[in-house]
Amino acid sequence: MTDADERPPAGLSPDEAAVLAYEGRTWPGPGAKERAIREGLGMPPVRYYQLLNALMDDPRALEHAPGTVNRLRRIREAQRARR
Numbered sequence: 001m002t003d004a005d006e007r008p009p010a011g012l013s014p015d016e017a018a019v020l021a022y023e024g025r026t027w028p029g030p031g032a033k034e035r036a037i038r039e040g041l042g043m044p045p046v047r048y049y050q051l052l053n054a055l056m057d058d059p060r061a062l063e064h065a066p067g068t069v070n071r072l073r074r075i076r077e078a079q080r081a082r083r
Helices: 014-023 032-041 045-055 059-064 066-082
Strands: none
Touching: 014 032, 014 045, 014 059, 014 066, 032 045, 059 066
């Protein structure tokens, strides 16, 4: 495997690609996702959500995971409309 094969697609960092992959999964219950973030990604959930929020407006993320990013954008807009 070459270095080019190890890089995440669309110029995303490994952490950014991992966050999008985690966000595309379904989780069995409360706390499972946060525990998986800490154990699997080695970052606190607060950092995960900060990175995720930035990725929602990143065109590289949209190119990499359009379904996930568009779903997150719809949720964010619905929350803003309720405020």
